[in-house]
Structure formats: C-alpha cells, structure tokens
C-alpha cells in the first residue's frame with residue numbers, strides 16, 4: 001500500500017489518489033477498476049467531470065468482485081460552483097452519492113471559491129458573488145448527517161483559508177489545490193501545516209492535457225528530466241515523489257494502465273535532499289487560473305483578487 005497522511009478528523013487520507021478529470025466516459029471505469037486492483041485506495045471525483053455514474057459502476061463492480069470493500073476506499077467528490085448556495089448543497093451531494101452508488105463520501109470539498117448561476121457554464125458572465133461562510137455551514141450539516149466523513153475546500157488561497165478557519169465550527173480537513181514542481185505553494189503549505197489542514201495536490205504532473213498548449217511543460221522541465229535520469233525514474237515519478245516528500249497527497253490522472261501503475265511506484269525510494277533542493281530552481285507558473293471567475297460586477301475583480309495575489 002502507498003501510505004497515507006493524517007487528517008484533522010482522526011481519519012487518514014491515502015497518499016496517492018487517482019484523478020478523474022478529463023477521463024472520458026468509456027475509459028474512466030476501466031481506469032478506476034485497474035487503479036484499485038493495482039493498489040490505489042483514493043479516487044478523486046467531481047460531478048463537473050461528467051463521469052461520476054461510470055465511476056460508480058466501476059466501484060460497484062470492485063465491491064461485487066471482492067477486490068475491496070467500501071471501507072477500504074477513500075472517495076472524494078466536490079460541490080460544483082453552480083450549487084454553492086446553501087439551499088442547493090443537500091441535493092448536490094445526494095446526486096453525487098446516487099451517481100457513485102455510495103452511502104457516504106470520505107471527503108466532500110467546496111470545488112472553489114467561485115459561484116455560478118444555477119445550470120450555467122463556467123463563463124465570466126455567469127458569476128455571482130460568493131458567500132463562503134454560508135456554503136460552509138451547509139457543508140457542516142452534511143458532515144454532521146454522516147454523508148461526508150470529512151469536509152474541505154479546494155482552490156482556497158491563504159487568505160480565504162484563514163477567513164474560513166476563523167468562522168468554521170468544523171475546520172476544513174483538506175485544501176485541494178494545484179501543486180507540482182512548477183507551482184510549489186510554499187506559503188500555502190506552511191499555513192496548512194500550522195493549522196492542521198491537509199494539502200492535497202491536484203494536477204501533480206502539471207496537467208499536460210488540460211493546462212493549454214502554451215503552458216510550460218512540468219514533466220519536460222530540464223531540472224525534472226535531469227533528476228529523473230540520475231535516479232533512473234520517470235519525470236512523472238519524480239514529480240509525484242516530490243509531492244509526497246513535501247507532505248501532500250497527490251492525485252495523478254491517467255486512463256492508461258501502464259501509467260496508472262507507474263504513478264503508484266513512488267513509495268519505496270526517495271529523492272535525496274540535494275536533489276529536492278535543485279527543484280527549488282524551477283520557475284513558478286500557475287497553470288489553472290480560472291479566468292471565468294473574474295467579472296467586473298458579480299465575480300472577482302481580477303485574477304489577483306480571486307487568488308489573493310497568489311498567482
């Protein structure tokens with residue numbers, strides 16, 4: 001097994017989770033099945049990925065085939081931006097639970113500090129002002145009802161996390177954010193460590209398929225490829241191992257069985273300190289910026305405002 005990190009709930013979160021964003025219907029079910037058979041114990045889902053029903057079918061088959069039992073797995077899902085109004089929250093989780101064919105989630109996250117009009121696409125003109133404390137209070141009710149064993153946030157800056165911690169009755173267990181050698185999140189990691197919030201790293205490989213054609217390649221960065229060469233590992237393994245050594249869980253997405261296995265083979269070796277130090281030289285570029293959250297009237301005034309300068 002690939003190890004785990006402690007959460008402030010008393011539970012643990014598996015160190016490596018399978019990402020499912022951009023995992024196509026028709027491929028995602030096989031990927032989830034193969035990943036769990038290979039030893040993954042965390043699956044990162046979201047209704048906005050459009051594939052929770054197929055993930056649910058794969059989970060059901062894994063249980064029916066006796067590969068694992070429900071309690072062996074850690075399943076995360078997220079509250080989409082269109083459902084941030086407190087009155088929409090109970091129905092949103094229930095839809096996800098029905099699609100995944102589960103009674104409870106191990107972790108339910110506010111997908112981001114962004115609100116969109118109900119039923120609309122992520123476009124700037126669909127933005128609405130957010131009321132994070134109100135959404136959080138609705139999340140706390142889900143936790144109390146046992147539908148989400150842990151609750152947390154995603155895409156929260158230091159400032160937004162601090163503000164939430166100041167009002168939360170149940171503190172967030174996790175902040176799931178973009179984090180890889182090309183966006184290392186030193187300040188946020190320090191805050192998470194000092195407040196007991198686990199940092200979970202999304203796009204840990206630099207999201208090669210989603211970050212855009214002009215985005216710098218994390219896996220192709222010369223520092224990373226050079227370290228990979230010296231350690232006789234792949235750049236993807238070095239990126240993931242870097243994340244684990246920084247104390248964060250990592251959520252690589254793959255629908256390719258060989259890469260699913262490659263991404264799990266990051267536990268019984270380590271990157272020596274002097275090579276970890278070399279990774280500090282990598283120039284920092286945030287890849288997933290969420291321009292759609294910016295609107296002159298209803299949304300954030302600028303990307304700087306959305307990310308509180310952490311961009």
Ligand SMILES: NC(=O)C1=CN([C@@H]2O[C@H](COP(=O)(O)OP(=O)(O)OC[C@H]3O[C@@H](n4cnc5c(N)ncnc54)[C@H](OP(=O)(O)O)[C@@H]3O)[C@@H](O)[C@H]2O)C=CC1
Pocket residue numbers: 018019020021022044045111112154155176177201202203204205206207208209210219234236237251252253254255256259260262263288
């Ligand atoms: N909370 C949030 O707002 C967000 C959460 N996430 C979560 O994090 C997960 C991972 O992030 P994501 O943006 O998907 O990107 P990743 O950084 O995980 O990169 C995934 C891409 O890398 C390829 N890949 C996988 N393994 C390897 C390998 N060993 N060598 C080379 N290429 C590889 C995949 O292709 P292939 O499938 O062909 O192997 C895919 O194109 C998401 O799937 C989602 O679950 C992501 C973004 C935002």
Ligand SMILES: CCCCCC/C=C/C=O
Pocket residue numbers: 021046111112113114155288289290293
């Ligand atoms: C504030 C949101 C940034 C995330 C970009 C879109 C990615 C979605 C995948 O979960």
